[in-house]
Amino acid sequence: MKIAVLGTGTVGRTVAAKLSDLGHDVVVGTRDPQATRARSEPDAMGNPPFPVWHTEHPAVRLASFAEAADQADLVINATGGTGSLDALTQAGAANLTGKILLDISNPLDFSRGFPPSLFVKDTDSLAEQIQRAFPDARVVKSLNTMTAALMVDPARVAGGDHSTFVSGNDEDAKREVVALLGSLGHTDVIDLGDLSTARGAEMLMPVWLRLMGALGTPFFNFKIVR
């Protein structure tokens, strides 16, 4: 499948690398490809500059948000939540029309330090904001409730014996995302319902962040035991 991964941070890199390894035609979208290619310093999270990562994943192409989305059948929003609507606006509504837009971001506001607050919550969600801004995209929320390494390799914790949520208004789009998740090793995918259920999935972040502190590792996940 032709897949655009929007965002060059840890989440975008991790997802792009794995989907490329699985044989998909992957392009990473960024605001300014020339600037991204010129980076020589670690990013704000301490990750190596994008070119270092890129040399290890030469099959993944780099393009502007708009070029990446234009070429793709499936678009994955892996940008930081505060920048998501702007990145998708640059990708362009026309380039998203009719396409599955898998939103794996979280509405985290770090402007007042740690722990971050949520800039949208409870009576609305980032996924719904995206859907309202791009009504012709088929938005599906998933994967935002675990660390990036587990998104693409759930077996790294307890052999993958934990749960993954999906939310969305388009049943066919959800089915395609569930199939893609299955190809990544997600065995217990729970369909929460329409896109408003993404509010609950996004509101898992605060306890997730506290659990990371209490457990001393991001390598854990929620399992819905029933």
Added chain:
Amino acid sequence: MKIAVLGTGTVGRTVAAKLSDLGHDVVVGTRDPQATRARSEPDAMGNPPFPVWHTEHPAVRLASFAEAADQADLVINATGGTGSLDALTQAGAANLTGKILLDISNPLDFSRGFPPSLFVKDTDSLAEQIQRAFPDARVVKSLNTMTAALMVDPARVAGGDHSTFVSGNDEDAKREVVALLGSLGHTDVIDLGDLSTARGAEMLMPVWLRLMGALGTPFFNFKIVR
């Protein structure tokens, strides 16, 4: 132990009955004991009136919020979240001083129907509101993330193989609550940290409610797989 359970709804009844069965001296607190004893109609949730339940649990006493708290070593807030601060005010700050106040409520606002919204969240929590209102009580948040029947009998789902969270500022109070949880069968109790971590535990409710819809049952729980 002398335990006051504030609230006569499903949660209060379930917790009171189990703690009484375990041999604790349990008193249920209510706004107006005479009115509670006179009830003959099912409550708003369709539960039998309190006197019907009470005849099956004669060892549990009924008293006003203040009398119940006054007699207790441990006070459990099992009132609805919207009424919790008022109920605790009636219980009286002096009757809560130095005591463990186990808060198992949720800040759910059903005034606009289902799903409810949270009337406090993200940058504050109901548990913290209670702690600020009663600074001399030793507030511990726990058990709010599962259905009442699982609070007192976690083995009803998967033999109890799931997780329970505690939050609080008083380490001794948390230790006593963890011991009480152990006596109820909770085997994986995770200390999230100080009382501000109750924000995350309370924000689990929205996804819990959607999971109940998706799974068609309240008999499930979160397990933190690591």
